[in-house]
Amino acid sequence: MNSANLINSTLSDEEIVTEILNGETHLYETLIRKFNSRLYRISMSIVNDDKEAEDIMQISYLNAYRQLASFKHESSFSTWLIRILINESLLHKKRQQRLEKRRIESPYNDYHSETPLDNLMNKELKLILEKAVFTLPEKYRIVFVMREVQGMSTHETMEALDLGESNVKIRLARAKEMLRTELKTYWQPEQLLEFNLIRCDVIVNYVMTEINKITRA
Numbered sequence: 001m002n003s004a005n006l007i008n009s010t011l012s013d014e015e016i017v018t019e020i021l022n023g024e025t026h027l028y029e030t031l032i033r034k035f036n037s038r039l040y041r042i043s044m045s046i047v048n049d050d051k052e053a054e055d056i057m058q059i060s061y062l063n064a065y066r067q068l069a070s071f072k073h074e075s076s077f078s079t080w081l082i083r084i085l086i087n088e089s090l091l092h093k094k095r096q097q098r099l100e101k102r103r104i105e106s107p108y109n110d111y112h113s114e115t116p117l118d119n120l121m122n123k124e125l126k127l128i129l130e131k132a133v134f135t136l137p138e139k140y141r142i143v144f145v146m147r148e149v150q151g152m153s154t155h156e157t158m159e160a161l162d163l164g165e166s167n168v169k170i171r172l173a174r175a176k177e178m179l180r181t182e183l184k185t186y187w188q189p190e191q192l193l194e195f196n197l198i199r200c201d202v203i204v205n206y207v208m209t210e211i212n213k214i215t216r217a
Helices: 013-021 025-047 050-066 077-105 124-133 138-149 154-161 165-178 181-186 197-216
Strands: none
Touching: 013 025, 013 077, 025 050, 025 077, 025 138, 025 197, 050 077, 050 197, 077 154, 124 138, 138 154, 138 165, 154 165
16 A cells, blocks of 8 residues: 555644654655645746656755755745745756757757647647646746646745735736636636646655665665
């Protein structure tokens, strides 16, 4: 049986963190599986590349694990973890932008028209919807994904992005205005930026293998 299924369902995220710090390292898998979909969607809203988003998730989970002892319980674990992911996503994006600038400036530049989302979705409607979402400027897109795609509360979004309530509401409203009216009829947030079980298992297996290396070191 998967270890995640052995966890007492009444334990909060913060209580699970305490158990992990007390030596129950395998419980970290529970947190990974719980937050995989949320982290994937948020990272995708920043980097717009599914493979890069997965790499960022793995790095973020490992960074969070290494920093668990510094988690002060001043905010929820999910907010703390999302902040780590956002920081890593933004750093990654800056690095990619620098590389892209060099590529463009290179006299040996080869132009590639393929976009990161070309092979991500297998349904035309979902592809149209996602492309519409990714036309939004980043500051609106990330709020939109957190609130409307992932279903996070205004308070959670405020904490994760270090924004005031009015800013979150204004950015969300602006994002909705910028999306085409005709798409609203087909809006199905739970189907966008899906993170299926196979991909979830890949992230879990990688992170837990690395954690086992850390604990044996």
